[in-house]
Amino acid sequence: MNASLATKTIKEILVDIDKCTGCRACEMACSAFHAIPRYSSINPSKARIRVVADEINDEYVPIRAGDYTPSECNGRHIYTIAGKQYSECSFCGASCPSRDYFVEPDSGLPLKCDMCETVPPLAEPMCVQVCGDDALTYVEYEVERDAKEQPARGEVEIGLEALVKKYGVEAVLKSAAQLSKPAKS
Amino acid sequence: MRYAETGFDLEIDLSRGSIEKVATDRKLAEMYLGGQGTAAKYLWDRVPPDTDPFSPDNLLIFSTGLLHATPVPSANRTCVNCFSPQTNLMSHSLFGGFFGPELKHAGYDRIVIRGKAKDLVYLYINNDKVEIRDARHLRGKGTTETGDCLKKELKDQKVQVAAIGLAGENRCYMATIDHNHASAARGVGVVMGDKRLKAIAVRGTKDVNIARPAELFNLSLELNRKIATSDGCGDWMADDEDDSFHHNHFSWGNARKRIKNYWSKELQERWTRWKHDNMDRQTGCYNCPKKCRNVISWPGRKRFGYKCFGKDTYHMAAFLELDFTYEILGVAQEYGVDSYAMPQVIAFALELLQDGILKDSDFPGMPADTKGRFFYLLDKTVRREGIGDILADGVSRAAQRIGNGAEKYDHNTVKKFEQLPIKLGKLNPAFFLMIATGEKMSITQIEGSFPQDPLPTPEQRRAFVDKWAAVPDEKFKNYFLNWEKRDSLTPEATCDIVEWNEAMHYLDDSTGICGFVSSFRGQFGGDVAYHMNNLPQLVSLATGFDMSKDKLWKTAQRIRALVRAINNRRGLRRRHDRPPEDHWAIRNEEYEQGLLSKYYAFKGWTMDGVPTREKLESLDLGYVADDLEQRGILKKSEEEVAA
Numbered sequence: 001m002n003a004s005l006a007t008k009t010i011k012e013i014l015v016d017i018d019k020c021t022g023c024r025a026c027e028m029a030c031s032a033f034h035a036i037p038r039y040s041s042i043n044p045s046k047a048r049i050r051v052v053a054d055e056i057n058d059e060y061v062p063i064r065a066g067d068y069t070p071s072e073c074n075g076r077h078i079y080t081i082a083g084k085q086y087s088e089c090s091f092c093g094a095s096c097p098s099r100d101y102f103v104e105p106d107s108g109l110p111l112k113c114d115m116c117e118t119v120p121p122l123a124e125p126m127c128v129q130v131c132g133d134d135a136l137t138y139v140e141y142e143v144e145r146d147a148k149e150q151p152a153r154g155e156v157e158i159g160l161e162a163l164v165k166k167y168g169v170e171a172v173l174k175s176a177a178q179l180s181k182p183a184k185s
Numbered sequence: 186m187r188y189a190e191t192g193f194d195l196e197i198d199l200s201r202g203s204i205e206k207v208a209t210d211r212k213l214a215e216m217y218l219g220g221q222g223t224a225a226k227y228l229w230d231r232v233p234p235d236t237d238p239f240s241p242d243n244l245l246i247f248s249t250g251l252l253h254a255t256p257v258p259s260a261n262r263t264c265v266n267c268f269s270p271q272t273n274l275m276s277h278s279l280f281g282g283f284f285g286p287e288l289k290h291a292g293y294d295r296i297v298i299r300g301k302a303k304d305l306v307y308l309y310i311n312n313d314k315v316e317i318r319d320a321r322h323l324r325g326k327g328t329t330e331t332g333d334c335l336k337k338e339l340k341d342q343k344v345q346v347a348a349i350g351l352a353g354e355n356r357c358y359m360a361t362i363d364h365n366h367a368s369a370a371r372g373v374g375v376v377m378g379d380k381r382l383k384a385i386a387v388r389g390t391k392d393v394n395i396a397r398p399a400e401l402f403n404l405s406l407e408l409n410r411k412i413a414t415s416d417g418c419g420d421w422m423a424d425d426e427d428d429s430f431h432h433n434h435f436s437w438g439n440a441r442k443r444i445k446n447y448w449s450k451e452l453q454e455r456w457t458r459w460k461h462d463n464m465d466r467q468t469g470c471y472n473c474p475k476k477c478r479n480v481i482s483w484p485g486r487k488r489f490g491y492k493c494f495g496k497d498t499y500h501m502a503a504f505l506e507l508d509f510t511y512e513i514l515g516v517a518q519e520y521g522v523d524s525y526a527m528p529q530v531i532a533f534a535l536e537l538l539q540d541g542i543l544k545d546s547d548f549p550g551m552p553a554d555t556k557g558r559f560f561y562l563l564d565k566t567v568r569r570e571g572i573g574d575i576l577a578d579g580v581s582r583a584a585q586r587i588g589n590g591a592e593k594y595d596h597n598t599v600k601k602f603e604q605l606p607i608k609l610g611k612l613n614p615a616f617f618l619m620i621a622t623g624e625k626m627s628i629t630q631i632e633g634s635f636p637q638d639p640l641p642t643p644e645q646r647r648a649f650v651d652k653w654a655a656v657p658d659e660k661f662k663n664y665f666l667n668w669e670k671r672d673s674l675t676p677e678a679t680c681d682i683v684e685w686n687e688a689m690h691y692l693d694d695s696t697g698i699c700g701f702v703s704s705f706r707g708q709f710g711g712d713v714a715y716h717m718n719n720l721p722q723l724v725s726l727a728t729g730f731d732m733s734k735d736k737l738w739k740t741a742q743r744i745r746a747l748v749r750a751i752n753n754r755r756g757l758r759r760r761h762d763r764p765p766e767d768h769w770a771i772r773n774e775e776y777e778q779g780l781l782s783k784y785y786a787f788k789g790w791t792m793d794g795v796p797t798r799e800k801l802e803s804l805d806l807g808y809v810a811d812d813l814e815q816r817g818i819l820k821k822s823e824e825e826v827a828a
Contacts, residue, residue, distance in 0.1 A: 021469035021476040028472050039398035045390035056333045058465045105390035132413035132474020
């Protein structure tokens, strides 16, 4: 087995909430990077990172957009950390109906952090680059794959699985066979 | 498409309850940029010079800067302008934070407020939804408390709120407009209160477009790194615990007494402990990598934030220590009063009591200790109760109302506005001109690009100018290289330096850039992020204008001349251009007036301090000259008199 299959790259943005000054440069830079054309417009409400800020409570937590969820969670926890109360929402990256974070404000479509992956790759995601106080830092490291771990599935596989679930494996095979016949001239 | 700007104003009439979204002309931004520049144009056009500041016709304008909501770092200071009842001149005020960029994302470059509501209201702006709402339930609430209430009420933590406290509600002249832990002083809180506008809550989710995106973003990234890592940017006082500068050199009490060897190592250790035992964190403003604001939770008090000299004013006015400022500052911030002017007003009142001009009977129920007295007078003033009703008009007007010799105690105001408590020995010519003629009212808003003091050796001066990127012209390097003693600069050099210092503030206050990375900060170290050599490019990339260094310099001069003319129309003349008589111990009236005349001539002003037609026309302000002539403020032949 070659090395690239034996290990995988983990990319993480580490958040130190004690260092966050609440400046929201990360939101600005994220929205600029993901604008089309790139950098053509600024709009923090389109950012895939948001600073949950509450000056009264001295709460500053940058969170990154994760997966879309169609419903709110049932019952949120309140965490007390170093004497301050935080709602579970302060740490949650879900694009969910209970708040307007991580939802494209015009279309309502969910937004998700993609670590600014691009070709050629950035040295660091844009939010980390503009964080002047190292509240956000970027780390990248290799870990060994679990032997049982399946290699990541491609888009075709995921799509086929959905079709099989809906129409049954036979119908899908039949269609695939039909599609693979050469077109009549 | 408009770039960097939204192209719309929000026009609010509180008397009629009307709300209009009005498209603006792009040429306005080319001529006046935005912020204070465009607001000055509106005040000139729309508020007749005889308008009483308490009239419904006085405009209160909240402006974004031209570079707000672009990637340009540290462009976040919201500008507030109106006519001030304290000075009867144009109020100039700024606050940092998040309000301006949020307003732009809501789709507006500024909010222009006229009229007066019948009772307290607040303005809610959520993109295209704009409402004037009942705010009677917020009556008496503190400034950050109001912000907190509105966020809960509107169920939106991302709403940005600017609010007045009790001081503004009661039309106290020192009232501020507060946003988070930042506040706008110098005459705007009182007008907001007079208009019965408790707060503005704004939320915006719209795009702001950039003309040349990739270039501007890459340049902004470089500037972000420069600001983050340079000691020449930001408020060093946020971290530097050695504050001997203010305590040994500024005056205590009612700007009376210098204590030259006040600072000590033991004191510094004690104060540092007080700070770090009670500091939650340091915070920053929108899109700025600096963290200038110290946020303190003092036992039993509401959390508050301060920056710079704001941490010294109360205890220095009271001859006490830092713990007293920490005790009172949170209370004062909730009331919404200027932490520069208010302590001087209190110290002034206590001095009048001590000298028998005010009597014990003027202060019924006042505690005997200094701390208690400061809290008592703060409370009376913001409520306008008893003697507080007089003090709430500021030192200068209070002194006139009290009479009986109280006028002599009004020794530290210019144009009826409280100045920093600085009392020095020998005159500094540049500072003389800045304090005398600066219409931003506080020296911190006028000084700043050219160093305050020369460096001792030629080698040090050479090293300084070699890395001095901010100079708009090589001549400033020569001035600095040959500068040995404070007062040894020629009048010509002095005029040049004053003009440069001023110009940078006029640009910052129109683009929204913070003085701590630009106009104010260059005097300490010279290594600022923004200057005449990169601002034209930044403005061009953001807006698509073809901005050059010459054009931008001219724009700064245009705004400066317009502000002067606005105030000339309200009566400002040469006789008002005077620093406090005791600002320096050694004075020379003949020399000073000679210098002032030279400066007027240099600026293209008449000997009475009014811009000439020739000068106004050269700045594309012919319409201003027409008006000044029509009113007889400029005589048709006056330019020859000036020459």
